[in-house]
Amino acid sequence: MATLLYRLGRTAFRRRWLVVLLWALLLGAVGLGAAKAPAAGGAGTSFMPGIEAQKAFDLIGERFPGSDADGANARIVFIAPDGEKITAAGHRAAVDALVSEAAGGPQVDSAVDPFRANAVSKDASTAYATVTYKVKADDLTDASKNALEDAIGKARDAGLTVEVGGNVLSSQPAAGGSAEVIGIALAALILLITFGSLAAAGLPLLTAVIGVGISMCAILALGSTFGLDMTTGTLASMLGLAVGIDYALFVVSRYREERANGHQPAEAVGLAAGTAGSAVVFAGLTVVIALAGLSVIGVPMLTKMGLCAAGAVILAVLVALTLVPALLGMWPNAVLTRRTRKQGAATAQHAAGGRDNGGTRWARFVLRRPVLVLLVGVAGLGALALPAAQLEMGMPGAEAKPVSTTERRAYDALAGGFGAGFNGPLTIVVDAKGADDPKAAARTITGEIERTNGVVSVSPARFNPDGDTALFSAVPATGPNEEATKDIVHTIRAARQGLEKQTGATFEITGTTAMNIDTAGALQDALLPYLTVVVLLSLVLLLVVFRSLLVPLKAALGFLLSVLASLGAVVAVFQWGWGAELLGVEQTGPIMSLMPIFLVGIVFGLAMDYEVFLVARMREAYVHGERPAQAVVSGFRYSARVVVAAAAIMIAVFSGFVGADESMIKTIGFGLASAVLFDAFVVRMALVPAVLVLLGDKAWWLPRWLDRALPRVDVEGTGLTDRAAPTTGPASGDIPAQTSVRI
Structure with a gap:
């Protein structure tokens, strides 16, 4: 490996303009692809195949055609001023006006009035209205969002506190640009202190940014095809930037060392690629294997994160082995220490070796x-x-x-008005195909779950058009991430076998809370x-x-x-x-x-x-x-x-x-x-x-x-030790006739 990378480094040094041009063309091509690519859609609904919550979710999609759990929705929460009730005439009129206006908005399927749907808290301080849309959140137009925001603004002007949950107006996380800028600035300072040279500090930063730029453009270009989202890109940029700087740092550092040992630029580049480059290849390989290995866990989102980050690491390795030597060929002396440039290689080597x-x-x-x-x-x-x-x-x-x-404030308001478990209801789907009386079976299961300790309410069951599958929700007394909620889910599932024998029907639990519980359990086991x-x-x-x-x-x-x-x-x-x-x-x-x-x-x-x-x-x-x-x-x-x-x-x-x-x-x-x-x-x-x-x-x-x-992978570069003695003449970009290294 060391000999192969030695030759690669010398070739990149010799063909430096061609190498730089190829990397520039690659960056331009993927950048154009990212600019022309359609916006990335949703990542899909199958988060973790195999867990019960996912199976139940898929069953709902199969037995209840037309229902779309990924459809756009907004849960609008109304909070009356302190000491007042939302049912007061003025407040009720403001709520009714908002619901009516929202119902007539673009792409809206329905808007449920809280006073008709019994969606008012016991103390009448809080109410909520649910607005559903005919399309998914990614397909909502700006006109639809603006219409809802205008209606909400009028309700706020009437004196109500209005917060919005759901996925219609949800705030998106920042893309991480400021974090990357902070990281680059700190990395530049560390490199400057380490190398004492602006060129030596700037080269790893430049090459790392080029590698990350190519990675991010590639992710954007392929986002709509493979369902790559913002989180995937952020993690890839995080790792690509970090290892890109590090890998270039190791090659540049070894190049400076070989120049101080008396080698001419081309030979020093080859030796740096053969020694430090070998370590870079192996180190990068370990990162790639570990990241790609995440695909065996069985979580599509985790697989995408791992593979995208692995691709960014591969690019960082290739940049360190080709672009870094090419740039060193363009400015062979710029990255050297001031002592090496002024005193000469032999003097610098002697001074360094004795200290x-x-x-x-x-x-x-x-x-x-x-x-x-x-x-x-x-x-x-x-x-x-x-x-x-x-x-x-x-x-x-x-x-x-x-x-x-506003999502967090809506969450807190609902928890305060309706109980901690209101934000994490359990969705139960009853498969009654094997039951003699599907409706009676659904009633029995609903009653048993309602009597479960920790369940505060159960909604009426609704059946699919074929009448063989029922769907209802159960609200726990505790919040979605509390251990008590997990215990409630396990208790309900433990009663399934007995209920199946009694009714001839079976059931499964899904919903966001159950999905998170099942996912956490599966990942903890893995x-x-x-x-x-x-x-x-x-x-x-x-x-x-x-x-x-x-x-x-x-x-x-x-x-x-x-x-x-x-x-x-x-x-x-x-x-x-x-x-x-x-x-x-x-x-x-x-x-x-x-x-x-x-x-x-x-x-x-x-x-x-x-x-x-x-x-x-x-x-x-x-x-x-x-x-x-x-x-x-x-x-x-x-x-x-x-x-x-x-x-x-x-x-x-x-x-x-x-x-x-x-x-x-x-x-x-x-x-x-x-x-x-x-x-x-x-x-x-x-x-x-x-x-x-x-x-x-x-x-x-x-x-x-x-x-x-x-x-034998020869990470230490022992295969390069048979070369002749290093030259100590003037620094030059030319390749010497006979050079070698003593490693």
Whole structure:
């Protein structure tokens, strides 16, 4: 691999104008495709095939033709001024006027008067009207929305507080542009401090932005075809930007090092591509495998997120291996340190080789007290991981939105006026095809569910045209994300077998609340198997790369520590509310169901990134004759600053997304930032050197039969060590006749 990438790097250097032109054409082509593509539609109704709530939802669509749970709807909530009642003549007139005007609006199917539908709270302070449309929310015209907003405005002018739930006027989360700008600005500052050169800092940023631009344009161009939404694009941009900067950073850093070793520009580019590029390929491969592996969970939304993010990572790798060398060919000396440019390569190399840096000093600190560092690190991460044992998963809805949104205020008003469970009714579909008397069977089931402890009301059952399927709703006493609501669902389902024997009919529960409960349960059950597969995969991949039994085991255990500590931090903040106000979290509760599995997949890839970039340099020194302890110091000499900068960039990029309005993006941004912090600065920078020095030569032991059986990927670039001595003449963009490297 090292030789192949070496040749690729030199080719990109030599054909730099062609390479830059091809990338520019690709960016232009996908940009034009994104501009011409139709707007992305809905992602579909089948969120998680196989769970009961989804089966019941599909059954409703089959037995009740024409009913569309995805149709546009607005639940308009009216709140009377303090001390007054919504039933007062003036307020009632305002409500009636709004309902009448809404009913005559474009694309409206019906508007239900709250006074006729018994949709007034017991204390008469609150009422709600439901407006349904003939089309889905994505197909609503601006005229339809404006007509509803005008009617609402008139009711507010009459003195009522009016809030709107549903999907007609729902606020959309920001696309994440401000978060990306913040991340790029912080990354630029970190790169400038690390490299001390505007060109060296700017090149990784430029190439990463180009990669993300291509990724996002491709997602927009394919959005209508594959149902890719805004959340999918935000996550792809988050990862694409972070790894794009990091991968280019590693290549540029190695190029500067090779130039300081006396190599001419073309040879230095080839060697950087063959060594750092090999690590980039493997690190990118681990991220891609982890993200693509999310497709086995069986959640279409999660699959789309994973595959889009994986595509962004692949682009970041290709950019680092081709565009970065091409740009280095255009400005071969611009990214060098001022000392290298002024003093010359040989002088700079001698000065650098005889001076300790922060990485070597830290490594020696750890090597003097490895047991203490190991115990403190493991104990600290273990303590942070404890809250993960209390992880509760769900799908927060309007209650998780900021109070500045009308959906959140409508949710709170309905909960206050009609009870906490009103916002999460259970929809029950009775399949009475096998019953002798379908109506009697439906009455029996309805009565049994109404008597269930925790159910406050049940609506009358309505039948489909064939008369063999009934549909009704049950309102629990507790909110959609409370454990008591989950217990009610389980209690009702537990009674199904007895009711089926008694009536000859069966039933299933669906609705948003049941769908979220079933999804959370399925994903929680899938978390441990997925984590096991990811850990086993890491063992195999690292076994191939490092040709060692204990190094992969140590890496996998470190990954487990960092991901569990990160999950613990997420639970403490977003579920328990510790410091939630500081992050703008207005409502704590269950963690988004998709988040833990997605976090595991991403953190696995990122953890292996740092493992490869740091330990590969240690192995490189070890296989060239250095003792284990000295190899650790050498690895930190060359890689510590770059790994620290890469981790800081990742943290900066991910932290920028904590300010997003979308709850899932905020949670994932925090989880990823904390995971990188724990993994890079505790596991890789402290626990790894402590373990390696304690293991000594045993860390790199591999049975001979296994050594012969494993493929050789040569991440360290040992295949490039037979080249001739480096030249130390004047810097030039020309390719020297004979050059080599001493790795």
